[in-house]
Amino acid sequence: MAKTTQFRTCPTTGLKVDLAAEKLIKANAVVAVVFLAIGGLFGLLVALTRWPAVHFLPADWFYLALTAHGFDVLLVWIIFFEMAVLYFASSVLLGCRLATPRWAWAGFALMLIGAVVTNIVVLQGQSSVMFTSYVPMKAEPGFYLGIILFAVGALIGCFVFFGTLVVARQEKTYQGSVPLVTFGAITAAIIAVFTIASGAIILIPTLLWSVGLVSHIDPLVYKTIWWAMGHSSQQINVSAHVAVWYAIAAMVLGARPISEKVSRMAFLMYILFLQLASAHHMLVEPGFSSEWKIFNTSYAMYLAVLGSMIHGMTVPGSIEAAQRARGLTKGLFEWLRKAPWGNPAFAGMFMSLVFFGFIGGISGVVMGTEQINLIMHNTLYVPGHFHGTVVAGTTLAFMAITYLLVPLIFRRELMFRKLAQWQPYLFGIGVAGISVFMMGAGTLGVSRRHWDMTFADAQLPFDYPSAAFLMMGLNGIFAILASLGGILFIVIVVGSVFFGKKLAEDEKPSYPEMPPAAAAVAEHGSAGTLKIPGTVMLVGIFFVAFVLYYFVNWKYLSEVWPLS
Amino acid sequence: MAITPPPQRIWWKEPIAKVELSWIIIAFVWGLVMFFMMIYWHGAGEQNLSNEAYKITPERFAEKSQAMIDEYTVREENYFPVVHPPAGSDVYLIARLWQWWPILELKKGETYRLHLSSLDWMHGFSLQPVNINVQVHPGYEMVVTIKPDQAGEFGIVCNEYCGLGHHLMVGKIYVVE
Ligand code: HEM
Ligand SMILES: [Cu+2]
Ligand SMILES: [Cu+2]
Numbered sequence: 093m094a095k096t097t098q099f100r101t102c103p104t105t106g107l108k109v110d111l112a113a114e115k116l117i118k119a120n121a122v123v124a125v126v127f128l129a130i131g132g133l134f135g136l137l138v139a140l141t142r143w144p145a146v147h148f149l150p151a152d153w154f155y156l157a158l159t160a161h162g163f164d165v166l167l168v169w170i171i172f173f174e175m176a177v178l179y180f181a182s183s184v185l186l187g188c189r190l191a192t193p194r195w196a197w198a199g200f201a202l203m204l205i206g207a208v209v210t211n212i213v214v215l216q217g218q219s220s221v222m223f224t225s226y227v228p229m230k231a232e233p234g235f236y237l238g239i240i241l242f243a244v245g246a247l248i249g250c251f252v253f254f255g256t257l258v259v260a261r262q263e264k265t266y267q268g269s270v271p272l273v274t275f276g277a278i279t280a281a282i283i284a285v286f287t288i289a290s291g292a293i294i295l296i297p298t299l300l301w302s303v304g305l306v307s308h309i310d311p312l313v314y315k316t317i318w319w320a321m322g323h324s325s326q327q328i329n330v331s332a333h334v335a336v337w338y339a340i341a342a343m344v345l346g347a348r349p350i351s352e353k354v355s356r357m358a359f360l361m362y363i364l365f366l367q368l369a370s371a372h373h374m375l376v377e378p379g380f381s382s383e384w385k386i387f388n389t390s391y392a393m394y395l396a397v398l399g400s401m402i403h404g405m406t407v408p409g410s411i412e413a414a415q416r417a418r419g420l421t422k423g424l425f426e427w428l429r430k431a432p433w434g435n436p437a438f439a440g441m442f443m444s445l446v447f448f449g450f451i452g453g454i455s456g457v458v459m460g461t462e463q464i465n466l467i468m469h470n471t472l473y474v475p476g477h478f479h480g481t482v483v484a485g486t487t488l489a490f491m492a493i494t495y496l497l498v499p500l501i502f503r504r505e506l507m508f509r510k511l512a513q514w515q516p517y518l519f520g521i522g523v524a525g526i527s528v529f530m531m532g533a534g535t536l537g538v539s540r541r542h543w544d545m546t547f548a549d550a551q552l553p554f555d556y557p558s559a560a561f562l563m564m565g566l567n568g569i570f571a572i573l574a575s576l577g578g579i580l581f582i583v584i585v586v587g588s589v590f591f592g593k594k595l596a597e598d599e600k601p602s603y604p605e606m607p608p609a610a611a612a613v614a615e616h617g618s619a620g621t622l623k624i625p626g627t628v629m630l631v632g633i634f635f636v637a638f639v640l641y642y643f644v645n646w647k648y649l650s651e652v653w654p655l656s
Numbered sequence: 657m658a659i660t661p662p663p664q665r666i667w668w669k670e671p672i673a674k675v676e677l678s679w680i681i682i683a684f685v686w687g688l689v690m691f692f693m694m695i696y697w698h699g700a701g702e703q704n705l706s707n708e709a710y711k712i713t714p715e716r717f718a719e720k721s722q723a724m725i726d727e728y729t730v731r732e733e734n735y736f737p738v739v740h741p742p743a744g745s746d747v748y749l750i751a752r753l754w755q756w757w758p759i760l761e762l763k764k765g766e767t768y769r770l771h772l773s774s775l776d777w778m779h780g781f782s783l784q785p786v787n788i789n790v791q792v793h794p795g796y797e798m799v800v801t802i803k804p805d806q807a808g809e810f811g812i813v814c815n816e817y818c819g820l821g822h823h824l825m826v827g828k829i830y831v832v833e
Contacts, residue, residue, distance in 0.1 A: 105659075152820060185659055222817055228794065229777050229819065268665040272658040311778055311793050338658035348657050352667040354676050355658075376790045378709035378772075378798035386694045394687030401683040405676065410658075462694045463703055469789040470780045470815040537787040539780070539815035543823040547813075550826040551734055551755070554811030557785065622673040631679060635686070642690065646697075652786050654702035654803040 097189035102500060103598045104606055105343070108265075109501075113183035113190040113256075117176045117501050119200060121494065122589065124172035127207065128487070129582045131164030136575040139526065143568030144545060144561050151543040155220040158541060160211065162223035166482065167242065167325075168207045173490045174280065174332050175200070175249045180501070181277035181335065182256040188265040191255030195248055202245030210238030222541060224318060227298065227309045236299040240292070247288045250281045272349050272356065273342070276335025279359040280328045287328060290320035312379060319370035327362050329482055330400065333444065333489040334359070337407045340441040340493055344432060346607050347414035350622060355406050361399035365391040372460035376469045385462050397457055404449050404634065408442075409627040416623065424626045435604040440492025440516035444485055447520065451527050452480030454638050464645050467652060470541075473534025480527040483574075488520055491581050498585060499601030504592030506603050508584045515584060519577025525570025533563040535648075705790065705800065712797040714775040721748035721771075725758050733759060738830070746771060746799075749812075749827070751779035751792045753819060756812045756827025764807045764831050773797040779825065780816030789815060804831040 098111045134157045140148035141157075149157060183190040190196060212234070213219050219231035257278070260266060270278070294317040300306040338355070341347035349355045371388030374380055391397065415427030432438045455477040459468045468474065498506050506512060538545055538560050545564065547554050595601055664670055672680075698704050724747065729737040737758040741747045743766035750757040752775040762768055772781055774794040781790045790800065812827035 151823065155817070155820065155822075220820075226778050226816075266661050268661045269667065271660050272662070310795065312796060342657040342659045346657060348663075351670060351672050351676060352662045352664075353670060354672055354680070376705055378791070378793060378796040379707075381707050382698060382704070386691070390687070390691045390694070394690055398680070398683050398687055402676075402680060405679045409676070457690070461690065463697050463701065463705070466703060466705060466789060467787045469791065470782065471787075471789060535787075537782065537784045537813070539782060539813050541817040541822070542813075542815070547823065547826050550824045552736070552759075552811075552826045552828050554784065554813065554826045554828075622675065624675060628675055635682070639686070646693070649703050650701065652703055652788055653783075653805055655788065656702075656704050656706055656801045 099187075099189075100597065103600050104500060107184055108187035110183050110189045112193040113179050114501055116190065116193065116196050116200065117179050117184075117497070118589075120172050120176040120179070121497060121501075123200075123204060124169050124176065124490075125494075125582060125585055127164050127168040127172065128578070130211075131161055131169055132575060132578040134158070134161035134164065136571060137161075139568055139571030139575075141543065142545075142564055143571075144564055146568060147544075152217070152220070154543045155222075155541075156214060156217060159220045159222050160214050163210060163214065163239075164207075165487075166223060167239070170329055170482070170486060170490070171242075171246050172203065174284075174328065175203070175246065176497075177332050177336065177490075177493075178249060178253040178277055178281060179256075180497075181271075181274045181339075182253050182260070184501075185271050185274050186256070186260040186266050188256055188260035188263065191252055191259045193252075196252040199245040199248030199252065202248065203242050204245075206238045206240070206242030206245060208238070209234055209241065213238060224322065225298070226318070227301070227311050227314045230302055233299060233302045236295050236302060240295050240299060243288045243291050243295075246284065250284050250288075253277070253281050269352075272352060273335045273339045275356055276331055276338065276359050279362055280331035280335065282363055283324055283328045283331060287321050287324040290317055290324065294318050294321065312377060315377065316370060316374060319373040323370045323373065326478075326482065327396070329486040331359060331362050333448070333486040334400075334403050334407070336489045336493045337403070337441055337445055338410075340437050340489075340496065341407060341411050341414075343496055343606050344435060344438045344441075344604070345411055345414045347410040350406050350409050350413060350624075354402060358399040358402035358406070361395050365396040365399075372465070375460070375462055375465035382462065389460050389462055394457070397453075400449075400453060404445070404453075405627060405631050407445055408630060409624045411442075412624045412627045413622065424629055428626055432605065434513050435495075436512045436516050437492045437495040437604050439513075440488050440495070440520070443516060443520040444488040444492065447480060447488070447524050447527075448485030449634055450637065451524060452477060452482075452485050454641055455480060455531060457638075458642055458645050461642075461645075464649050466655075467645075467649055468534060470539065471534035472530040472538045472540050475540050476527050476530030476532075476534055479523055479530065484520060484523040484527060488516065488523070491519065492516060494581075494585055495604055496606070498588050498592070499595065499603070502589050502592075503595045504588050505595065505601055506584070507588045507592050509603055511580055512584050515577055515580045517577075518580065519574055522570050522572070522574025522577050526567050526574060529563045529567040529570060533560050533567065536560040536563065538564070706798075708799040710797045710799075711795060712773060714773070714794060717748070717771075717773040717797055718750065718775060721750050721757070724748050729758070730761065733828075736828075741768070744768065749781070750775060751781065751814070752776055754814070754821035754825035756781075756814070756825065759828045759830070761830040761832060762804050764804055764833055767801055767803045770800045770802050771797055772800065777818045778816045779814050779818050782813040782815040783829070784811045784813055786810060791816060804829075807831045807833050
């Protein structure tokens with residue numbers, strides 16, 4: 093490109109920031125947060141409707157709101173934010189100019205147009221098909237068109253990311269290998285390309301079908317390929333939020349990965365085994381063999397799960413090692429007790445790690461077991477599980493890093509600091525609550541995506557146990573907590589971005605605390621002397637919980653009617 | 657740090673710490689346990705979903721179901737036929753907007769070959785309060801061998817979203833001694 097690239101140097105981290113990349117990061121992050129606000133509002137309406145004592149929306153609005161909720165938060169919020177993460181991890185971390193900013197803006201525009209189109213079509217009311225849009229239920233053509241435009245835009249973003257990596261390598265803007273966070277982002281982007289290809293394979297024919305050019309789409313084929321997209325995209329989220337964990341641990345505590353080799357290998361496992369993952373959505377469908385289901389649902393013997401379990405030790409382990417190197421060495425947990433719990437970036441990151449593992453991770457593996465899926469499929473257990481992964485995990489991690497992006501990239505002082513300290517707890521605990529209570533209701537059999545658990549107007553009567561009603565009431569209460577946390581986040585971030593005190597070119601932000609790069613804990617000593625007993629304890633607790641919960645569910649399964 | 661290139665240029669030759677290696681091994685072995693548990697259950701467990709399924713047209717499935725209904729209906733309830741097929745036989749359950757048709761009456765401790773298919777959109781067979789959940793597709797006939805081991809009245813909720821009447825779609829199975 094003819095125009096010369098302009099850089100500034102970040103006074104806090106010393107990183108060289110390409111101004112074009114910075115603008116794109118801002119735009120993507122702002123749009124992401126706007127859609128989080130819209131989608132979150134729909135989520136609150138849905139939760140209030142599922143609260144039996146409140147039963148807020150009428151049925152048609154409930155299904156509309158649920159469709160909009162799934163689309164706006166799972167796709168639009170997360171993927172826009174991931175675009176910001178990709179540009180950050182390539183251009184900013186490598187100190188390199190962004191390859192073709194114009195293409196990046198084109199991708200951004202397509203994503204935005206697509207998101208708006210699909211939202212308008214959903215709000216018109218004839219497309220309440222849920223974000224999965226299983227055929228033969230038909231939405232208006234604009235519904236699929238919007239999603240396709242959005243996906244094409246995201247694909248362009250991925251290629252700009254890869255292009256930037258190539259430029260950085262050619263122009264030698266860094267020494268040796270790319271940073272671990274960038275490596276994680278590469279994982280996410282590679283998976284994204286596979287994901288979007290699967291999406292195109294299934295959604296383009298579906299669009300043609302909705303306008304009458306294709307006569308029939310097999311529902312089983314649709315569902316299988318749809319989940320090759322739908323599940324892989326969750327692996328993008330995991331890769332991205334694990335990269336964000338490492339980034340926050342590095343920026344707030346100067347933590348260094350215990351072993352570059354192990355952490356990178358764990359990311360690689362996501363790429364190698366994800367194609368198999370769509371199977372765990374097909375465990376109770378007709379027409380698949382058990383061999384296929386077992387091999388695929390376990391991603392060939394749980395090797396992608398192994399990747400996550402490794403990060404589950406290396407992330408807190410690197411934090412513990414950094415804290416101990418600073419002299420917080422008393423007992424098992426001084427390093428954790430004296431961690432910066434008042435720093436929203438750290439608090440959000442650590443809760444994201446714990447909830448993702450304990451709530452989202454364990455429930456996901458249990459539910460994805462071939463036979464156990466029989467007692468959970470399509471119950472509220474499913475949304476319970478993924479609010480543990482994609483909300484308490486991904487969303488909370490993204491919120492946490494936003495507290496660093498506001499001062500570093502938007503160059504504004506954070507406003508409402510007291511509220512910011514509380515925000516991750518409010519949101520985290522609220523979301524942990526809705527996850528657990530939806531899982532509880534699901535264990536009692538309550539259906540997901542369902543307007544009336546009393547079946548008041550049905551031709552034949554049926555009653556769920558009263559404990560299920562209690563669960564849904566508690567779910568409503570925690571949904572309000574989570575929503576308050578969400579609103580706080582929006583107010584703090586939007587307020588700061590537009591009205592926060594502007595930072596001068598070489599001025600360091602006063603909050604949240606980030607040690608200067610020089611204070612980074614460069615060494616842990618050799619591998620032989622590494623001491624992380626607190627992390628070993630935490631991981632031990634996790635493992636025991638995992639094993640117990642896994643076998644408890646086999647016990648539940650063994651109590652239902654025999655079938656073969 | 658994780659946001660800078662690795663300080664050791666040859667990072668892939670650094671030794672792995674013992675705690676990390678132990679955890680990798682434990683997690684890997686646990687993965688194997690979970691993998692083999694599913695296979696083990698196919699031999700030792702009583703709850704395994706069958707893989708028997710056929711392609712079928714909605715018309716043909718409706719015909720086969722109607723034949724069963726004509727032969728074995730014992731009474732009517734709320735305009736639904738209540739069908740009591742012989743133990744061990746093939747029983748049919750139609751999923752359609754927004755009904756599970758007909759009501760089945762089964763005997764406790766006997767096995768039945770339950771055929772499930774949809775005449776229109778996807779539905780979800782959710783037997784409650786037992787909590788067995790199976791997806792029902794149009795165009796595919798799934799055959800599940802079931803053995804009710806409790807007597808009583810059971811609900812069939814639809815747990816795959818199937819349009820505005822989704823929450824009206826409730827069916828019933830009686831299990832008698
Ligand atoms: C204030 C925060 C939130 C609340 C109170 C909330 C609540 C809910 C509830 C009650 C359901 C409906 C379960 C059902 O009836 O099937 C639901 C579904 C869902 N939620 Fe959330 N949620 C929140 C935030 C999020 C976020 C941030 C994400 C994604 C990152 C998310 C992703 C989803 C998805 C994908 C579904 C499934 C939609 C479907 O079944 O089609 N939620 N949520
Ligand atoms: Cu239905
Ligand atoms: Cu339904």
